[in-house]
Amino acid sequence: MSLISLSPLYFSALTAYLLGWPGYGLLLRLGVIDKPNARSSHGVPTVRGGGVSIIATILCAITLWLCIETGAGSQKTILAAVGGAVLVLAGVSFMDDLRSVGARLRFGCHAAAALAVLLTAGIPRTAFGGNLGLVVTAGLALVGFLWVAGHTNAFNFMDGINGLAAGQAVITGLATAGLAWAVGLTPDHPIIWLALITAGAAAGFFPHNFPRARMFMGDVSSAPLGFLLAVLGWWLACEAGWWLLLPVGLIHANFVLDTGFTLVRRILRGERWHEPHREHFYQRLVRSGRSHADVTLRELALQSINAGVVIYAVKAGGGWVLLAAVLVAAVWIGFFLYAERGFRASKA
Structure with a gap:
């Protein structure tokens, strides 16, 4: 991609x-302050909800695109639905930043947003026909719903230390644009454009949150960002082929696997899985004595390398994607084992 084609990244970051x-x-005057408690990873009161700048940037960009672009057809419909869903999620999530909102309302909004995407973006096309084709399509619809709704929550859960969620959004946004480029989409395609806008907006917030946090992203941004990044991957698979669901999953593997393993562990312990906690692997690293900056930089460095490997594998084709899947899974499982060992050693 040329420097000009990356202009959405620069403008949204600024x-x-x-x-x-x-x-x-404004948030300081409104008193939107996150006070430390037994389940948080920070030690001083900090402004919460600063990620509203990310969402405002993304929504303004989408609105501008919808007003300027002509003749986009279904792509315009999808982008309008995505923008509307992001706005609703941000509104409900900001209410949660101001005062706690019930889990049913939050998860209900996440589910409704996921359904809206499936109804507009559709289901990835496959080569299967007849009854088998119907079964596969139904299965993909279920996968799409679980993917979008689940990643919305996973991203929200993983926003717990300085810079991690914002950095993840930058890398996965760029990686999504890279995957789209690798399969032949042009830089002006709305998937690449929106991926760059998302990555840029997160990059612009990053200095406010890392290495020392002036303010936290808050639910107002973490939930919509998780939704948006999941939607971009699903939309890409709908445009270019269902097989891209694997590479898309791989560029999100660290957040998905960390959330999945932690969720299973909490359920097996009989704990209330949807309540705030400090049991994620990245949180255990912090609890073992490492700084926020150290943990964030380690994880983002691995994420950057893995994303590059996945993009290369998609561009190379053949069995490279399966090889990349094995490599990425091994890297993150190794990282989690490292985090767990460090945590247990610190408690010995």
Whole structure:
């Protein structure tokens, strides 16, 4: 991609960064403060909800695209639905930042947003026909729903230390654009455009949150970002082929696997899985004595390398994607075992 084709990345980064300053002042005046407790990973009161600058940037960009672009057809419909869903999720999530919102309402909104995407973006096409084709299509519809709704929650759960969620959004946004480019989509395609906008907006917020956090992203941004990144991957599979679901999953593997393993562990212990906690592997690393910056940089470095491997594998074709899947899974499982061993050693 040329520097010009990356212009959405630059403009959204600058916009989100600049919006962060007045956003901080407004949230401070409103008293939207995250106070430390036994289930948090920070030690001082910090402004929460600063990620509103990310969402404002993304929604303004989508609105501008819808007003300017002509003749986009179904792509315009999908983008309008995505923008509407992001707005609703951000609204409900901001209410949760201001005062706790019931889990049923939050998860209900996540489910409704996922269904809206399936109804507009559709289901990835397959070569199967007849009854088998119907079964496969139904299965993919279920996968799509679980993927979008589940990743919305997973991303929200993983926003717990300085810079991790924002950095993840930058890398996975860029990786999604890279996958789209690798399968032949042009830089002006709305998937690549929106992926760059998302990555740029998260990058603009990053300096406000890392290495020391002036403000936290908050649910107002973490839930919509998780939704948006999942939607971009699903939309890409609908456009270019169902087999891309594997590479898409691989570029999100660290958040998905960390959330999945932690969720299973909490359920087996009989704990309330949807309540805040400090049991994720990245949180265990912090609890073992490592700084937020150390843990974030380690995980983002691995994520960057893995994303590059996946893009290369998709571009190379053949069995490279399966090889990349084995490699990525091994890297993250190894990282989690490293985190677990460090945590247990610190408690010995």
